Amino acid sequence: MKRTPIRKIHTLVLGSGAAGLAAAVRLRREGCEDIAILTEDLRFGTSVNAGSDKQTYYKLGLYGGQNDSPRALAETYLSGGSADPEVALTESALSVRAFFHLVNLGVPFPHDRFGQYIGYKTDHDPLRRATSCGPYTSREMCRALIREVKRLGIPILEQRSAVKLAAAGQAGEKRICGLVAVNTLENAWECYCCENLIFAVGGPGGLYDASVYPSSQFGAIGLALEIGAAACSLPESQFGLASVTDMTGRDMKADEICDRPASFRWNVSGTYMQVLPRFISTGPEGSGGEREFLRSYFPELGQMNSLVFLKGYQWPFDARKLPGGSSLIDMAVFYETAILGRRVFLDFRTDPADFSFGALSAEAREYLEKSEALLETPLARLEKMNPGAVELYRDHGIDLATEPLEIALCAQHNNGGLKGTVWYESENVAHLFPVGEVNGSHGVTRPGGSALNAGQVGAFRAAQKIAQCYSGWTVDDAEAEKALRGALESLNAYLGRTVSNPDYAWEKERKRFQVRMTRSAAHLRQKEEVRKALEETSSECRRIRTRMKDPSREESPGLLPAAAAEILRNRHLLLAQEAYLSALNAAFEAGSRGSALVLDTVGTPIHRLFPDSWRVKPEDPRFRGSILMTCYDENLAAFTSRWRKLPPLPETDEWFENVWRAYRERDFY
Ligand SMILES: Cc1cc2nc3c(=O)[nH]c(=O)nc-3n(C[C@H](O)[C@H](O)[C@H](O)COP(=O)(O)OP(=O)(O)OC[C@H]3O[C@@H](n4cnc5c(N)ncnc54)[C@H](O)[C@@H]3O)c2cc1C
Known part of the structure; x- marks a missing residue:
C-alpha cells in the first residue's frame, strides 16, 4: 500500500498571524534558508481579522521628555502578578527593535514632524507607551509582513490544518520532530519532519461559545499540550x-x-x-x-x-x-x-x-x-x-x-499559554518555539497592546536562537519516521472509530463543549461548576485517548472522511479544554483577579438581582509572586497544575566589556 510521504523542512512556521509571519521574515534575515509557513489560510486568524475602535500596539515610550526604560516597562508588565520577570524584561527590551522593524516594513504608525512616535495611555499603562494605526493595526502588520514574506520568496503552504505534533524522546528530554496535517483542499494526510517548529497558532478562539475571536480562529494549543509541553497561567483570560x-x-x-x-x-x-x-x-x-x-x-x-x-x-x-x-x-x-x-x-x-x-x-x-x-x-x-x-x-x-x-x-484573549524561555523555546520540549498568543508570557493583567508586541518579540528571539544554535540537522530520521507513522495510525484509528458512530456530528459536539466553557469557565468561576465541567471533559478525553490506542486500521493514504479536519480539530480543542479546566480548578485559592471572578459562599454579594451564591471571593495577593504551571502527566493520563515561585526581576547593572565578551562568545543562548 502507498504510504503518506514524509516531507523534510528544516524549520516550519505553523500559523500565519502577525507572530508567525514575523518569525518567517526574521528566520530568513538570520540566514535560515530551508523554511516554510504552514497554515490554514493567510486570511484566517486573529491578527488579520480582529481589531477595535483604536487597536493598540504597546512598546517602550519614545516621545518627548518622558522617562522610560526596559526595567520600568518590565515592572508594568509584572504589576498584576504571576508573569515571568525574565520574559517580561525580554519583551520590554526588544519592544523598540520589534516596533521599528514594523515601521521599516511600512506599517503606518503615526509620528510627528520631528519623527517622534507619539503615544497614548492604554489600560494598565502608567505612561503613554501605546500607539495605533487605527481599528486594524494588526491587519496592517500582517499586510506589511505578507508583502515581505513574498518578497523574500518564503514558501507558504496554505489549506493545511495541523492535527498532531510528533515528538521524540522521553518526558524530561523530549524534542519536536514533525507534525501531521490534513490538506483541506485534497482531504488527505500530509507528514512533515522538521528540526524546529515555530508554533504560532494564536489564542484558543475555539474554546468558548461566546467569543470575540474571529470565527476563523480556533487555536491549536491542545496539540502541544498533548505531547506534554508545559503551560502557564491558563486561567488568566480576558x-x-x-x-x-x-x-x-x-x-x-x-x-x-x-x-x-x-x-x-x-x-x-x-x-x-x-x-x-x-x-x-x-x-x-x-x-x-x-x-x-x-x-x-x-x-x-x-x-x-x-x-x-x-x-x-x-x-x-x-x-x-x-x-x-x-x-x-x-x-x-x-x-x-x-x-x-x-x-x-x-x-x-x-x-x-x-x-x-x-x-x-x-x-x-x-x-x-x-x-x-x-x-x-x-x-x-x-x-x-x-x-x-x-x-x-x-x-x-x-x-x-x-x-x-x-x-x-x-x-x-488568553494571557496564559505555553511556557517559553527567554528565547521563546518551550521549557520542556526542545526545538518547539511557541510565539504569539499561544505563548503565555502575560500575567494576571497586561497593558492593552502588549499581545501584539509579545508576538513580534517572540518571533525575533526564536529566529535568533534557531540561527545561532539549531541551524544543523539533529533529528534522527528513523525516530522521526516512527513518531510520525505512530501519529498517523492513531489518528486513523480515532477517525475510523468516531465516524462509525451514526449519532456523531462534529458541529453538535463543538457547540456542546463551547457552551460548557462559556457557562462554567468564562469570567465567572464557581468551584462546583468547574469541577463538574472538568469531570465531563476528562471523561470525553479518556474516550479520545482510548479511540487512538491499539490502531486496528491500516494507514490509509487515500481520501479521508468528509470533515476530517473539523473532527480532528474537535479532538485537540477538547484536549485543550481539559487542560484549561484543570488549571482553573487549581486556581481557586488565588481568588478573584484579572478577568476572573471567583465565587465564594462567604464572599461579598454582587447585586440583589443575582443569585445569593454570587459572592466575590477577594484576591489572595500572595499568589502574585507565583505562576500556575500546567502539564500533561502521561502516568496519570491527566493534566496536573502547581504553583511555581517566580524569581525577582533581574538586576542588570553590568559592565559593557563583560556583556560584549559574552555576546562575542555567544554564551547566553
Ligand atoms: C477583538 C480583538 C481585539 C484585540 N485587540 C488587541 C489590541 O488592541 N492590542 C493587542 O495587542 N492585542 C489585541 N488583541 C489580541 C491580538 O490581536 C492577538 O493576540 C494576536 O493578533 C495573535 O496573533 P498570533 O499571530 O499569535 O495569532 P493569530 O493572528 O490568531 O494567527 C494564528 C494563525 O495560526 C493558524 N492556525 C491555527 N491553528 C492551526 C492549525 N492547527 N494548523 C494550521 N494553522 C493553524 C491560523 O489560521 C492563523 O493563521 C485583540 C484580539 C481580539 C480578538
Whole structure:
C-alpha cells in the first residue's frame, strides 16, 4: 500500500498571524534558508481579522521628555502578578527593535514632524507607551509582513490544518520532530519532519461559545499540550462585551485579505459605550418581551449611564470593578444571556428611557460636551465623535441606524499559554518555539497592546536562537519516521472509530463543549461548576485517548472522511479544554483577579438581582509572586497544575566589556 510521504523542512512556521509571519521574515534575515509557513489560510486568524475602535500596539515610550526604560516597562508588565520577570524584561527590551522593524516594513504608525512616535495611555499603562494605526493595526502588520514574506520568496503552504505534533524522546528530554496535517483542499494526510517548529497558532478562539475571536480562529494549543509541553497561567483570560451578529445572508464589502466570517465579532469598547446606547434584551428568537433590563440594577438612571460611559475605557471585565463598578454592566449582560437565555442588543437609535444629560456624572457630561456631542440620539453622538465606528459596521452589512446590535460577554484573549524561555523555546520540549498568543508570557493583567508586541518579540528571539544554535540537522530520521507513522495510525484509528458512530456530528459536539466553557469557565468561576465541567471533559478525553490506542486500521493514504479536519480539530480543542479546566480548578485559592471572578459562599454579594451564591471571593495577593504551571502527566493520563515561585526581576547593572565578551562568545543562548 502507498504510504503518506514524509516531507523534510528544516524549520516550519505553523500559523500565519502577525507572530508567525514575523518569525518567517526574521528566520530568513538570520540566514535560515530551508523554511516554510504552514497554515490554514493567510486570511484566517486573529491578527488579520480582529481589531477595535483604536487597536493598540504597546512598546517602550519614545516621545518627548518622558522617562522610560526596559526595567520600568518590565515592572508594568509584572504589576498584576504571576508573569515571568525574565520574559517580561525580554519583551520590554526588544519592544523598540520589534516596533521599528514594523515601521521599516511600512506599517503606518503615526509620528510627528520631528519623527517622534507619539503615544497614548492604554489600560494598565502608567505612561503613554501605546500607539495605533487605527481599528486594524494588526491587519496592517500582517499586510506589511505578507508583502515581505513574498518578497523574500518564503514558501507558504496554505489549506493545511495541523492535527498532531510528533515528538521524540522521553518526558524530561523530549524534542519536536514533525507534525501531521490534513490538506483541506485534497482531504488527505500530509507528514512533515522538521528540526524546529515555530508554533504560532494564536489564542484558543475555539474554546468558548461566546467569543470575540474571529470565527476563523480556533487555536491549536491542545496539540502541544498533548505531547506534554508545559503551560502557564491558563486561567488568566480576558473577557469583554462584543458584538456577535450572525452574518448569514448579509452583504459585506469585499476585502482582499480578511476572511468571510459567519458572525461579525467586534469589541464594543470606547465610543460605542461613551455615546450611551440603550441596552435591551429580547426572547431567544430575537423578538418579543423586549425590555431595558439594565435599568433595574440601578437606583438612579444617572448612575447607570455613568457606568456605561466608564465601560468605554474600562473594556475588559475586571473583578476589581465589582460590586458597584463598571463590571456590573458585563455581569448584567452575562446574566441575561447565559443564565436567563435571552438575547441582548445595543440600540443606538433612541436614548434609554428618561435619559437626561443633566443626570450624568461630571466626567461623562464634560466628555460629551467637549466632543460637541450633546446630541439627541446615541447614533448622532457616535456619528459626531467617531464616524468610523458607524462606518465599520456598515462595511460589514450592519446599519446601526436601522437595527440594534447583538452583543454578549465574550472571550477575547488568553494571557496564559505555553511556557517559553527567554528565547521563546518551550521549557520542556526542545526545538518547539511557541510565539504569539499561544505563548503565555502575560500575567494576571497586561497593558492593552502588549499581545501584539509579545508576538513580534517572540518571533525575533526564536529566529535568533534557531540561527545561532539549531541551524544543523539533529533529528534522527528513523525516530522521526516512527513518531510520525505512530501519529498517523492513531489518528486513523480515532477517525475510523468516531465516524462509525451514526449519532456523531462534529458541529453538535463543538457547540456542546463551547457552551460548557462559556457557562462554567468564562469570567465567572464557581468551584462546583468547574469541577463538574472538568469531570465531563476528562471523561470525553479518556474516550479520545482510548479511540487512538491499539490502531486496528491500516494507514490509509487515500481520501479521508468528509470533515476530517473539523473532527480532528474537535479532538485537540477538547484536549485543550481539559487542560484549561484543570488549571482553573487549581486556581481557586488565588481568588478573584484579572478577568476572573471567583465565587465564594462567604464572599461579598454582587447585586440583589443575582443569585445569593454570587459572592466575590477577594484576591489572595500572595499568589502574585507565583505562576500556575500546567502539564500533561502521561502516568496519570491527566493534566496536573502547581504553583511555581517566580524569581525577582533581574538586576542588570553590568559592565559593557563583560556583556560584549559574552555576546562575542555567544554564551547566553
Ligand atoms: C477583538 C480583538 C481585539 C484585540 N485587540 C488587541 C489590541 O488592541 N492590542 C493587542 O495587542 N492585542 C489585541 N488583541 C489580541 C491580538 O490581536 C492577538 O493576540 C494576536 O493578533 C495573535 O496573533 P498570533 O499571530 O499569535 O495569532 P493569530 O493572528 O490568531 O494567527 C494564528 C494563525 O495560526 C493558524 N492556525 C491555527 N491553528 C492551526 C492549525 N492547527 N494548523 C494550521 N494553522 C493553524 C491560523 O489560521 C492563523 O493563521 C485583540 C484580539 C481580539 C480578538
